[in-house]
Amino acid sequence: MQAIITRRILQIIPVLIGISVITFILIALSPGDPAEISLKAILDTDSPSPEAVAQMRTEMGLDEPLHIRYFLWLARVVQGDLGYSVLTHKSTVHEVLYALPTTIFLSVLAMGISVIVAIPLGIAAAIRQNGILDHLCRLFSVLGNSIPEFFMAIVLLLIFSIHFHIFPVAGSNGIQYFILPAIVLSIGLIAITTRLMRTSMVEVLEQNYIQTARSKGLPKATVISRHAFKNALLPVMTYMGTQFGWLFGGAVVVETIFALPGLGRLTVESAISRDILVLQGCLLTFGIIFVLVNLAVDLSYIYLNPSIRYEEV
Amino acid sequence: MIKNNYVILLCVIIVAVLLAGCTGTQSATQAVPGAGTLEAAQQTTLTLAAQWEPKSIDPPEYGYTGHRIGYTESLTGVDNEGKVIPSLATDWTMSPDGKTWTFTLREGVTFHDGTPFTAGAMKTSLERSLTKSKAFASVPIVSIETPDDQTLVVKLNKSFLILPAYLSKGEAAALSSSSWDKDGTIIKPVATGPFMFDSWKPKEEIVAVKNPEYWGKKANVDKVVYRIIPEAPTRGMLLRSGETQISVILPPDIATGFMNQPDYSVQQQSIPRVRMLTFNNNKAPFNDARVRQAVSYAIDRDALIMSVLEGIGTPGAGLFPPDSYWANKSIVPYPYNPDKARQLLAEAGWSDTNGDGILEKNGNPFKIKLLTYSERAELPPTAEVIQQQLKKVGIDMEIVTMSSASSEAIFKEGNHDIYLMGRGVLFTPDPDEIMMSDYHSSGTAKNVYGAFRWNNSRVDSLIEQARNTQDPATRKVMYDEVQSIVVEEAPVAYLNYYVNLDVTNNKVKGYVSHPSEYCYHLENVTFG
Numbered sequence: 001m002q003a004i005i006t007r008r009i010l011q012i013i014p015v016l017i018g019i020s021v022i023t024f025i026l027i028a029l030s031p032g033d034p035a036e037i038s039l040k041a042i043l044d045t046d047s048p049s050p051e052a053v054a055q056m057r058t059e060m061g062l063d064e065p066l067h068i069r070y071f072l073w074l075a076r077v078v079q080g081d082l083g084y085s086v087l088t089h090k091s092t093v094h095e096v097l098y099a100l101p102t103t104i105f106l107s108v109l110a111m112g113i114s115v116i117v118a119i120p121l122g123i124a125a126a127i128r129q130n131g132i133l134d135h136l137c138r139l140f141s142v143l144g145n146s147i148p149e150f151f152m153a154i155v156l157l158l159i160f161s162i163h164f165h166i167f168p169v170a171g172s173n174g175i176q177y178f179i180l181p182a183i184v185l186s187i188g189l190i191a192i193t194t195r196l197m198r199t200s201m202v203e204v205l206e207q208n209y210i211q212t213a214r215s216k217g218l219p220k221a222t223v224i225s226r227h228a229f230k231n232a233l234l235p236v237m238t239y240m241g242t243q244f245g246w247l248f249g250g251a252v253v254v255e256t257i258f259a260l261p262g263l264g265r266l267t268v269e270s271a272i273s274r275d276i277l278v279l280q281g282c283l284l285t286f287g288i289i290f291v292l293v294n295l296a297v298d299l300s301y302i303y304l305n306p307s308i309r310y311e312e313v
Numbered sequence: 314m315i316k317n318n319y320v321i322l323l324c325v326i327i328v329a330v331l332l333a334g335c336t337g338t339q340s341a342t343q344a345v346p347g348a349g350t351l352e353a354a355q356q357t358t359l360t361l362a363a364q365w366e367p368k369s370i371d372p373p374e375y376g377y378t379g380h381r382i383g384y385t386e387s388l389t390g391v392d393n394e395g396k397v398i399p400s401l402a403t404d405w406t407m408s409p410d411g412k413t414w415t416f417t418l419r420e421g422v423t424f425h426d427g428t429p430f431t432a433g434a435m436k437t438s439l440e441r442s443l444t445k446s447k448a449f450a451s452v453p454i455v456s457i458e459t460p461d462d463q464t465l466v467v468k469l470n471k472s473f474l475i476l477p478a479y480l481s482k483g484e485a486a487a488l489s490s491s492s493w494d495k496d497g498t499i500i501k502p503v504a505t506g507p508f509m510f511d512s513w514k515p516k517e518e519i520v521a522v523k524n525p526e527y528w529g530k531k532a533n534v535d536k537v538v539y540r541i542i543p544e545a546p547t548r549g550m551l552l553r554s555g556e557t558q559i560s561v562i563l564p565p566d567i568a569t570g571f572m573n574q575p576d577y578s579v580q581q582q583s584i585p586r587v588r589m590l591t592f593n594n595n596k597a598p599f600n601d602a603r604v605r606q607a608v609s610y611a612i613d614r615d616a617l618i619m620s621v622l623e624g625i626g627t628p629g630a631g632l633f634p635p636d637s638y639w640a641n642k643s644i645v646p647y648p649y650n651p652d653k654a655r656q657l658l659a660e661a662g663w664s665d666t667n668g669d670g671i672l673e674k675n676g677n678p679f680k681i682k683l684l685t686y687s688e689r690a691e692l693p694p695t696a697e698v699i700q701q702q703l704k705k706v707g708i709d710m711e712i713v714t715m716s717s718a719s720s721e722a723i724f725k726e727g728n729h730d731i732y733l734m735g736r737g738v739l740f741t742p743d744p745d746e747i748m749m750s751d752y753h754s755s756g757t758a759k760n761v762y763g764a765f766r767w768n769n770s771r772v773d774s775l776i777e778q779a780r781n782t783q784d785p786a787t788r789k790v791m792y793d794e795v796q797s798i799v800v801e802e803a804p805v806a807y808l809n810y811y812v813n814l815d816v817t818n819n820k821v822k823g824y825v826s827h828p829s830e831y832c833y834h835l836e837n838v839t840f841g
Contacts, residue, residue, distance in 0.1 A: 087368040088515075098515065154546055162553045169550045170542055172517065259542045261516035269366075 008298050012291050019287035020077065023280045024070050030276045035060050037277060038084050082284070083277035085270075092281035095266060100285065102172060102262035103255070107247040109178055110185035114240065118190045122197020122236070123224070129202065137194050144191030149250060153184045153257045170259040181258040185250050189243050196239055200232040207231075234305060241297025245290035356535035359821070359840050361559040361833065362542045362551050370513050371499035373446035376483025381833050382539050383532075384425075384521045385486035385504040388416055388435070388465070389477045391742045391831045394638035395585060396785065397477050401430065401487055401505060402465070407783050411472025416465040422528045424489035425509040432459035438488045441497065448484040452476065474780055478743035481831075507532045507836035516541055532836040533823075549816070552577065558818040558840055561830070565623040568814035579816050582826035583627050583634035585739035586811040588695065590683075591732045594804050595766035598679065599730060603661040605803040608731075609647040610654035611706045612699055618809055621694045625814065629807030631796040632738055632747070637828065639744045641793040644800050646807075654706045665707055672707035680709045681730035686717035689735050695808065696733050724761050735811065736762055739829060744792050748776045752799060764804035772798050 027034065035056035039048040048056075057063055061072040076082075082092035125134040160166045160180060167180045204210065205228055213223045251264035263282055270278040367375035372385050379385030390400035402416040422430035436457045443449050453473055458466040467476065479485070489503040502510045507529065508521035519539040523532040540557060542548045548560040549567040563571075571577040590608070592599035599605055614628035633640035658664075663672040663679055672679040683699070685692045696712045703710050710731075715723075724732050738747045750756040751763020753776045758766065772795050779791040799805065815826045823837040 085368075089369070089374075154550075157547075157550050162550060165554065169554045169556055170547050171540070171556075257544050257547055259517070259540070259544070259547055261514075265516065265543070 004302055005299060008295060008302075012295055015291050016288070019284065019291070020074060021070070023284050023287070024073055026283065027276050027280050028066060028069070030274070033057070033062070034083055034277065035062055037086050040084070040086070040089060042084070077284070082281045085278045086275050087273060087278075092277050095278050096263065096281045096285050099261060099263040099266040099282075102260050103248060103251050103264060106178055106182055106185065106251055106254070106260065106262060107244060109182035110189070110247050111240065111244060113182055113186040114189040114193055117186070118193035119197055119233075119236070121190075122194045123201055123229070123232075125194065125198040126201035126205065126232075127224070134198070137198065141191040141195050144187045147187075149184055149188070149253045150257060152187060153180070153254065156180055156184060170257075172260050177258075177260075181254045181260060184257075185247055185254050188250070189240070189247065192243075193236060193240060197232065197236050200235050201228060204228045204232040230304070234301065237304070238297055238301060241293060241300075244293040245286070248286055248289060357533070357841050358536040358538060359534040359559070359835060359838060360538040360540060360557040361561065361835070362540045362548045362557040363561045364541070364543050364545070364548070366516060366541045366543070367519070368515075369499070370502055370510070370519070371445070371493075372486040372488060372502055372504075373442040373448075373484050376446070376448065376486060377830070378483070378519065378539075379486055379502055379504060379506070379510070380483040381830060382519060382521050382537060383508040383833065383835050384506040384510045384524075385483060385488070385502060386506050387481050387483065387485045387487065388418075389481040391481050391827075391829065392638075393825065393827055394636065395633075395739055395742050395828055396638040397481055397742055400481070401435070402480075405477055407474075407476075411474065411781070412469045414467045414469070414476050416467070418463045418465060419528065420463060422505055423526055424487075424491075424503055424505055425524060426489050426491045426503045427526075428489050428491070429462075430487060430505055431462040432465045433462070434489060435459075435465055435487050437490055439485060441488070441493070442485050445497075446484040448482055449479065452479050472781070474783070475741055475743040475745050478741045481742060508537055511536075527836070530836055533839045534835065537835050552816055552818060555818070558821045559815065559824055559833075559838075561813070561815045561826075561833075563814050563816055565625045565814065568625075568816055569623060571816045576819050577816055578819055579814055580824070580826045581625060582813045582815070582828055583636055583810040584813050584828050584830075585634060585637060586735055586737045587629055587632065587634070588692070588733070588735050588808045588811070589629065590699075590806040590808065591734070591763065591765045592804060592806075593727060593730050593732075593765055595727060596730075598661075598663075598674075598681070601661050602802050603657045604663070605806070606647075607654040607657040607661070607706065608703065608708070609803050609806045610650045610657065611708070612647070612702055612806065612808070613649040614646055614808060615649070616702070617695060617698050620698055621691055622809070622812075625812055626809040627812070629809045631800055631807065633744075633796075634810040634828070637739070639739075639789065639792060641796040643793075644796060647800075651706050658706065663707070670704075670707060671709045678709060679707060680711070682711050682713055683731040683733055684713050684715075684720050684723060684729040685733040686720045687714050688717045692733055692735065699733075721761060727766070732765070734762065742829070742831075744788075745776075745780060748779070748792065748795060752776065752795060757804075764799065767802075767804035769798060769802060 033053065036048060036053050038060070039052055039056050061069055064072065080093055084091055085095055088095065121137055125137045128134060157169055157180065161169045168177055171177050210223060210228055213227050214220070248264070251262055252268055253264070254260070255262040255265040256268060263285060267279065267282040267286070269275070270282060365377070367378040369375050370378070372379050380387070386400050388400060388402040390398050392398045401419050401422060403419050404417040406415050407413070418430070418432055418435065424430055424434070428434070436459050439457060443454060453470045455468045455470050458468065460466060469476070486502070487505055492501065492503045493499050504510070505528070507524050507527045509524045511520040511522050513519050518541060521537045521539070523535050525531065540551070542551065545562070545564050545567055548557070549563055549570065551557040552560045552571070568579050572579050592605050594600060618624060618626040618628065627634060628646040630646045631641050631644040635642065658672060663674045665671065666673050683696055685696050687693060693712070693714045696714070700710045700712055720732075723729055736751075740746060747763075750760050752772055754768035754773050757764045757768060775791045775795050779788045782788050782791070813826055813830070815824070817824050820840055822839045825834065825837070827833065
């Protein structure tokens with residue numbers, strides 16, 4: 001088991017290198033001199049002298065060939081130096097860390113809502129196949145998956161904020177500000193997870209060991225909660241784990257509509273205003289989080305699935 | 314039995330989730346700024362939503378924010394007609410050579426930290442702005458002198474008529490030296506306005522409170538919250554939920570939803586940005602003024618506004634919108650007159666000889682290319698309506714839509730007949746800049762906007778004269794004549810002006826949109 005975990009952790013290294021190469025190429029190909037941008041921030045001026053820029057270029061190794069520049073850049077990144085924002089003159093790390101908690105909170109909340117709603121719904125639909133609930137779930141899945149987020153956001157705002165005055169429209173002054181955005185973000189995920197949970201549960205319920213458990217007289221509730229649930233959950237968990245990164249992506253739209261100061265909005269804004277170093281920081285962060293979440297899912301999978309756990313022993 | 318248990322369990326879970334949502338709710342409604350009655354009884358908070366996000370609170374870097382909210386002021390201001398007016402300076406004079414400007418400062422003004430506003434403080438603040446802001450890159454300031462506490466003398470190395478206009482900018486705001494630390498980094502803007510800066514949450518809001526010691530009209534509301542809301546639909550929703558009382562710059566489709574509603578008012582304000590056609594005045598067919606005039610007569614400007622802008626807009630007459638100080642008010646928009654257009658085209662030698670509906674001259678059909686860009690969403694549909702209108706007088710126009718960057722590249726080469734664009738006309742609140750770059754022959758020869766490759770010696774000499782005249786009224790007479798000549802000669806065709814739509818809750822009184830959003834003047838606003 002130790003070996004598997006080590007192997008899984010080692011496997012992310014090439015992925016991380018790949019992410020770093022792509023983000024590095026992003027700035028290498030974009031207009032704008034990172035040395036000049038950094039100097040503007042450090043000296044707090046809009047027109048650093050050409051001599052200073054030239055010296056900074058040498059210090060940052062910007063006149064070296066591309067592959068050398070990559071390693072110099074990587075060394076700075078590892079030390080937490082991702083350069084400065086052209087707009088705010090603050091460091092990229094500062095900008096990203098300012099935005100990150102909002103997005104993490106939003107995504108975790110959306111994930112929480114998805115789990116709470118989708119898993120019971122999926123199970124219920126599986127238990128009563130082709131019942132009313134099952135049909136409603138199917139309808140909801142189709143709708144939830146096909147309605148775009150910005151539209152969903154506006155409809156929910158009209159209902160819950162304008163008509164019933166339950167939630168505030170926009171801002172981030174407390175948890176109540178996050179609930180609507182999290183619901184919007186979770187709907188797509190709920191739609192698919194419910195279907196997946198249902199399918200997975202139906203499959204498990206047809207297995208022989210379930211039949212055996214039932215025929216030895218165990219109540220259905222016990223069979224489902226003790227025998228079927230854990231096994232049916234595995235593929236669903238994997239799916240939801242990989243979707244965590246997708247939630248981060250969805251945050252781009254949702255954060256803009258609900259005016260939340262998160263990483264999604266930072267990404268869009270830095271892309272629009274060509275704030276390349278911040279954009280690079282955002283992409284790097286997205287990439288790393290995606291990889292880490294997937295790693296966590298893999299590891300929990302090993303823990304949950306005995307057949308993998310004992311494979312190597 | 315067991316199955317039922319599961320359904321009940323499920324119901325319990327769903328109800329629990331909904332209840333959890335509702336508990337968050339009650340605190341939510343109370344937390345809405347300005348909505349709680351308890352809060353309103355103690356102090357009034359006015360909340361305004363705008364899309365503009367300052368990346369810094371340091372006025373030399375993001376000057377407009379402080380002016381709009383009302384915590385900063387400069388030596389000069391800009392009124393709602395776009396004219397430069399006194400603010401912290403009560404009066405100013407220019408030396409005959411135009412190189413020395415003397416500003417008389419207002420007496421009895423104090424900064425928000427209680428220190429007096431003096432010429433010395435203004436000099437320190439202005440010098441910091443000059444080094445920190447790129448807004449003054451083209452201003453030839455050599456030195457700033459302070460002969461006494463109320464007099465500020467600015468010396469230039471060449472005549473620069475529009476110095477007072479430049480000094481109205483937020484980047485030139487008067488700041489107390491307690492605004493920054495020993496490295497010159499901003500702590501918070503300590504200025505002179507009717508509101509005092511209180512706090513800033515990046516990407517979210519800026520809060521300012523009433524300045525009880527203000528030199529002018531004191532504010533009615535106790536607190537102002539400026540919320541940064543990038544999405545227009547969200548700004549509309551915030552009004553409806555009562556979270557903001559003013560939402561600025563809503564697109565027509567959202568603003569029209571607030572029209573004729575008892576609780577809201579919509580303000581429509583033409584801004585100094587005009588949608589226009591610029592002809593390629595350098596080559597046939599548009600090197601002939603009659604053909605250009607014919608196009609202007611063939612365009613139904615009201616129909617354009619109705620069909621493309623949802624009825625919200627003012628037909629284009631001259632360069633400046635009609636409520637601007639600098640507009641020549643005697644100019645009326647070209648009337649829609651297709652017969653006159655056909656007649657002018659016939660005079661220029663264009664006639665439909667083969668009966669296909671398209672005019673010909675010397676056997677060549679009247680086929681032209683209109684170039685435009687897609688970033689401003691209303692331009693391509695505008696082009697399509699113009700295409701239909703020109704077809705009626707026998708002009709076959711092809712539309713080429715690209716990104717603004719690539720359209721500009723083609724435009725620079727002169728490989729077009731007409732360019733359709735939106736052009737800001739008062740980036741500084743003075744006509745000199747746009748006149749020089751877009752209508753003076755030195756500008757039209759190299760600049761790609763405005764009267765492309767057009768020149769007129771009378772226009773040139775008027776613009777030059779106006780540069781060397783100080784009295785605004787005299788200058789206006791000169792600029793009026795320039796505008797008349799441009800409309801008459803038609804090197805460009807003005808279609809309509811951009812309009813800002815601001816919506817206010819009717820509990821708010823006294824808010825007036827400013828054409829360049831120079832200042833929201835929230836000190837004049839009452840609420841509740």
